[in-house]
Amino acid sequence: xxxxxxxxxxxxxxxxxxxxxxxxxxxxxxxxxxxxxxxxxxxxxxxxxxxxxxxxxxxxxxxxxxxxxxxxxxxxxxxxxxxxxxxxxxxxxxxxxxxxxxxxxxxxxxxxxxxxxxxxxxxxxxxxxxxxxxxxxxxxxxxxxxxxxxxxxxxxxxxxxxxxxxxxxxxxxxxxxxxxxxxxxxxxxxxxxxxxxxxxxxxxxxxxxxxxxxxxxxxxxxxxxxxxxxxxxxxxxxxxxxxxxxxxxxxxxxxxxxxxxxxxxxxxxxxxxxxxxxxxxxxxxxxxxxxxxxxxxxxxxxxxxxxxxxxxxxxxxxxxxxxxxxxxxxxxxxxxxxxxxxxxxxxxxxxxxxxxxxxxxx
Amino acid sequence: xxxxxxxxxxxxxxxxxxxxxxxxxxxxxxxxxxxxxxxxxxxxxxxxxxxxxxxxxxxxxxxxxxxxxxxxxxxxxxxxxxxxxxxxxxxxxxxxxxxxxxxxxxxxxxxxxxxxxxxxxxxxxxxxxxxxxxxxxxxxxxxxxxxxxxxxxxxxxxxxxxxxxxxxxxxxxxxxxxxxxxxxxxxxxxxxxxxxxxxxxxxxxxxxxxxxxxxxxxxxxxxxxxxxxxxxxxxxxxxxxxxxxxxxxxxxxxxxxxxxxxxxxxxxxxxxxxxxxxxxxx
Numbered sequence: 037x038x039x040x041x042x043x044x045x046x047x048x049x050x051x052x053x054x055x056x057x058x059x060x061x062x063x064x065x066x067x068x069x070x071x072x073x074x075x076x077x078x079x080x081x082x083x084x085x086x087x088x089x090x091x092x093x094x095x096x097x098x099x100x101x102x103x104x105x106x107x108x109x110x111x112x113x114x115x116x117x118x119x120x121x122x123x124x125x126x127x128x129x130x131x132x133x134x135x136x137x138x139x140x141x142x143x144x145x146x147x148x149x150x151x152x153x154x155x156x157x158x159x160x161x162x163x164x165x166x167x168x169x170x171x172x173x174x175x176x177x178x179x180x181x182x183x184x185x186x187x188x189x190x191x192x193x194x195x196x197x198x199x200x201x202x203x204x205x206x207x208x209x210x211x212x213x214x215x216x217x218x219x220x221x222x223x224x225x226x227x228x229x230x231x232x233x234x235x236x237x238x239x240x241x242x243x244x245x246x247x248x249x250x251x252x253x254x255x256x257x258x259x260x261x262x263x264x265x266x267x268x269x270x271x272x273x274x275x276x277x278x279x280x281x282x283x284x285x286x287x288x289x290x291x292x293x294x295x296x297x298x299x300x301x302x303x304x305x306x307x308x309x310x311x312x313x314x315x316x317x318x319x320x321x322x323x324x325x326x327x328x329x330x331x332x333x334x335x336x337x338x339x340x341x342x343x344x345x346x347x348x349x350x351x352x353x354x355x356x357x358x359x360x361x362x363x364x365x366x367x368x369x370x371x372x373x374x375x376x377x378x379x380x381x382x383x384x385x386x387x388x389x390x391x392x393x394x395x396x397x398x
Numbered sequence: 399x400x401x402x403x404x405x406x407x408x409x410x411x412x413x414x415x416x417x418x419x420x421x422x423x424x425x426x427x428x429x430x431x432x433x434x435x436x437x438x439x440x441x442x443x444x445x446x447x448x449x450x451x452x453x454x455x456x457x458x459x460x461x462x463x464x465x466x467x468x469x470x471x472x473x474x475x476x477x478x479x480x481x482x483x484x485x486x487x488x489x490x491x492x493x494x495x496x497x498x499x500x501x502x503x504x505x506x507x508x509x510x511x512x513x514x515x516x517x518x519x520x521x522x523x524x525x526x527x528x529x530x531x532x533x534x535x536x537x538x539x540x541x542x543x544x545x546x547x548x549x550x551x552x553x554x555x556x557x558x559x560x561x562x563x564x565x566x567x568x569x570x571x572x573x574x575x576x577x578x579x580x581x582x583x584x585x586x587x588x589x590x591x592x593x594x595x596x597x598x599x600x601x602x603x604x605x606x607x608x609x610x611x612x613x614x615x616x617x618x619x620x621x622x623x624x625x626x627x628x629x630x631x632x633x634x635x636x637x638x639x640x641x642x643x644x645x646x647x648x649x650x651x652x653x654x655x656x657x658x659x660x661x662x663x664x665x666x667x668x669x670x671x672x673x674x675x676x677x678x679x680x
Contacts, residue, residue, distance in 0.1 A: 091580050111583045124581035128599045138585030141595070182581075189585060 039103060040064035041192055041225050042088065047097035047107075049083055057083040058094070059249035065193075065227065065242075070219050072240035073229045076272070080249040082197060085229045089195050090114045102192055117186035118195040121202070123178045125170040131181050132157070132166040138189045156188035159218070176207045187222060196228040200235060212239055233273050237261065245269055261318075266398040270316045277322070277363050278396075279315050286310060291395060297361025301335050305395045314396045320366040321392040324353065324378060329387040336387035339363070341378050353378055355386055433658065440651035457652040467653055470637035476545050477623075477633060478616040481555035485616075486609040488556065489563025490601065496564070497571040512565060514558045523625030526554045530626060540628045547631055554626040555616040562615065563608035570604030603671040610668035614661045 042065040049058040058080040065071045073081040086092035088099060090111030099107045106114055117138070126134050135156050139149040157163045160180040170178055179199065186194055199215070200208045216239050219226045230236050236243045237257040244254045245268075253265050264270040267278060281295035291305035295315055303315065323329075329336050339357035346369075353365045363386055367378070378384060443452040461467055496508055514522060530536040530550050539549050574597070582592040620635040627636060634657065641650050 089584055091584065111580070112586045112588060116584075118581070118584045120577045120581055122575060122577050124575060124577035126578060126581075126596060137582070137587075137595070141582075141585065141587040141591045185581075185585065 040100075041067050041069075041102060042227075043098075043100040044084075044088075045098040045100065047084070047087060047094050047099060049080070049087060049092065050095045056249050058087070060097075061246075061249075061251050062097075063244060063251060063254055065225060068223055068225060070216065070226045070239060070241045071228070072236035072243045073227065073246060074233060074236040074243050075231065075246035077231055079246040081229045081231075081246050084246070085118075085195050085197055085227065088193070088227065089116050089118045091118075115192040116195055117189050117191040117193075118197065119179070119182045119186050119199050121198045123175075123182040123202075125178050125181045125185070127170050129169075130166065131162060131168050131170070131173075134170070134181050135184045135188050138185060152188050156184040159187065159221075160184045175202055176211065179203070179211070183218070187218075191224065193225045193227060196226065198229055198231070200230070200232070208235075215239060237273070245272065247272075264316075264394065264396070267314050267316075267396050270314075270394060270396060275319050275364060276316045277319065279317075279361065281313050281315050283310050283313060297357045297359040298335060298337055301390070303390050303393050303395055309395060309397050316394040316396055317388055317392055319352065319364040322363060322365040322386050322388050324355070324365055324367060325385045325387065328385050331387075333390065334387040335390055335393065336385055337361075337363075338383070338385050341380055341382045341384055344378060344380055351378075355384060357386070436651050437655050437658070439648060440655045442648050442651075444648070457648040458656075461649045461652040461656075464649065466632075467634070467637060467641075467649075470632045470634045471653075473545075473548060473631060474617055474634035477548050477551050477555060478613050480545075480548075481552050481559055481616045482609050482613045484552070485556045485559035485612045486563050486605060489560040489608055489612070490567050490605055492560065492564040493567035493571060493601075493604075494597075496568055497574075512561050514561045515565070519558075519619075519621040522558055523554075523622040526557065526622060527625040536628065540630060547628065550626045550628065551623055551631060551633065554622050555619065558619075558622060559612035559615050562611050563605075566608035566611060567601055567604040570601060570607075574600055607668040607671040610664045610671075614664045614668075618657060618661055 044064075045062050047058055047061045048056070050056050061080075061084060073084060075081045083092060087094050087107075088101070090106070090109055090113075094107050097107065098105045102115060126137065129137065132153055135153045136149050139152060144152070154163070157166055160183050162177065162180050162184060165173065165177065170181065173181070179202075196215075200211055203211060212235065215226070215228075228236070228239065237260075240257060242254060242256055243260055245252045245260065247268055253260065253269050255263070260269065260273050264273060270276045271278060279295050279298065281293040281301075284292045284294060284300065286292070286305070286308045288307065289304065291303045291309055292300065293303070293313065293315070294300055328338070337357045339355040339361075341353060342356045342362070343354040345352040349369060351367045351369055353367055355363050355365060357363060365386060439450070440457055441453050441455070442450055443454045443456070444450065492511060496504070496511075501507075527536075535550055539547050541547075542549070578596050578600070579592055582596045583589075587595065618635055619633075620639060623633050624636055624639075627633065632640075634653070638650055638654060641647070
């Protein structure tokens with residue numbers, strides 16, 4: 037395995053006034069990764085990105101880029117380039133001048149500059165707008181300028197700060213695809229900061245979920261969704277039914293617990309647990325039936341439909357069970373007639389497989 | 399049933415009311431009639447300039463050929479030109495400093511810097527006169543060759559002009575997107591390159607507006623100049639004042655009209671440049 041392109045070692049940032057924006061963060065990012073920093077606003081993800089770019093200096097810790105500690109290196113001396121949230125396209129320069137800027141100020145010869153600018157504009161499909169001023173362009177086009185301007189520098193790492201947040205929904209989907217394609221084509225590491233879990237899940241090869249200045253979990257999108265390590269992550273990534281439970285007995289392979297509304301259940305579980313825990317199950321793993329399911333291995337409970345929300349491809353059904361336990365169920369509307377097949381007030385049974393249940397001790 | 403409103407009685411329709419229209423015209427006449435009269439009489443053929451006798455350009459020719467007026471105008475333009483350059487540089491630096499840095503007593507400093515804008519001109523004039531006398535500059539500059547003998551007036555003009563530049567440039571900088579500066583550094587530019595390539599072009603409209611403002615202020619300043627000028631150094635407004643004391647002549651009307659035109663043009667350009675623009679949002 038090649039050495040990581042970025043290695044963070046105990047990086048901490050305390051702002052004047054004592055606010056700890058980033059608290060003792062350590063992890064590696066590999067070559068050619070599409071890495072996402074995901075978290076709610078104020079979790080420190082942007083501060084971490086700015087420290088990697090050099091726009092912010094860490095209070096303590098090392099930021100190793102390409103094998104060199106750059107924690108105190110100014111941004112203009114780092115092999116990283118940034119696409120800003122506001123794009124920060126220079127308003128008084130044409131598109132071509134914007135893209136050429138980073139090469140001109142570092143003394144790249146004119147001929148080479150011309151060639152590289154043309155290449156970069158071609159890459160983001162803006163060649164026909166090279167002579168335009170930014171105020172005559174749409175948000176999406178300005179973002180492409182910002183992308184070309186950063187990529188023309190051939191950085192080792194491209195940093196993107198909430199790149200899609202200012203675009204409308206349709207453009208966002210297009211840009212999402214284009215960014216992943218671009219990353220595959222240029223073959224450099226992308227680090228994207230986002231608060232939007234869909235963005236992170238659909239684009240990134242790995243995601244670091246941050247909360248309150250600390251990294252909670254680093255995993256691939258599917259691991260993060262199917263095997264979250266804490267309640268926070270299970271709740272933050274996608275929708276989930278969180279059910280409080282108390283451990284009755286725990287062996288290395290099996291866990292028996294009393295769950296609210298479900299009674300005593302048996303779950304497969306690696307490792308031991310004790311005391312109060314949470315069990316979690318995703319809404320799409322639940323099945324609704326009119327009668328009690330026959331399969332003995334399933335976890336099941338009876339309830340009354342409280343609400344049905346129709347979303348076209350799926351319907352979200354909320355069922356109230358024993359002990360006021362409310363469970364959300366996603367039902368595929370796979371038949372044109374009848375929709376989800378359940379109505380408000382209807383008595384139903386819900387069941388799911390024990391192995392689809394997550395045990396969360398944190 | 400609710401009362402129906404009469405057409406034209408809404409809050410934004412006040413301009414349609416007759417008495418307001420009359421008031422508006424009256425105010426305009428009170429403000430601009432003297433200036434209009436001055437300009438009109440600059441074309442008068444009458445020597446004493448009290449009764450209208452006919453149209454002529456002669457007064458402009460006479461004013462142009464008046465050596466004393468010529469010299470005064472040259473002095474005024476030289477002072478305005480030099481003072482504007484210095485005031486613009488100092489003002490821009492002050493604005494950048496106030497925009498860029500946080501330091502103790504910043505609001506106090508900002509207030510004190512803008513003091514020359516609100517201080518009565520007469521006080522400013524007297525204080526500058528005292529300053530020049532105490533430092534010995536009043537006598538020292540008299541013997542110097544032109545234009546160095548104007549140095550007192552230039553210093554005085556810089557002192558009251560630069561706060562105007564600073565205020566204008568500072569308000570322009572408020573609209574600057576700091577991410578532009580960060581983007582520039584991120585792309586490999588040094589502090590200086592960032593200043594010249596990104597910040598200065600953004601400041602430009604503010605700089606030009608501030609400079610034009612300083613130029614007009616300096617050009618037609620009377621009070622402060624009157625106090626700080628030596629016997630040898632006469633500026634245009636001061637010269638006009640001394641001529642008027644011996645009676646108003648159409649010649650002075652002509653010269654004043656020229657000054658009005660220069661000032662108005664400079665002010666219009668300054669206001670145009672200062673108008674809010676969308677640039678700089680990045």
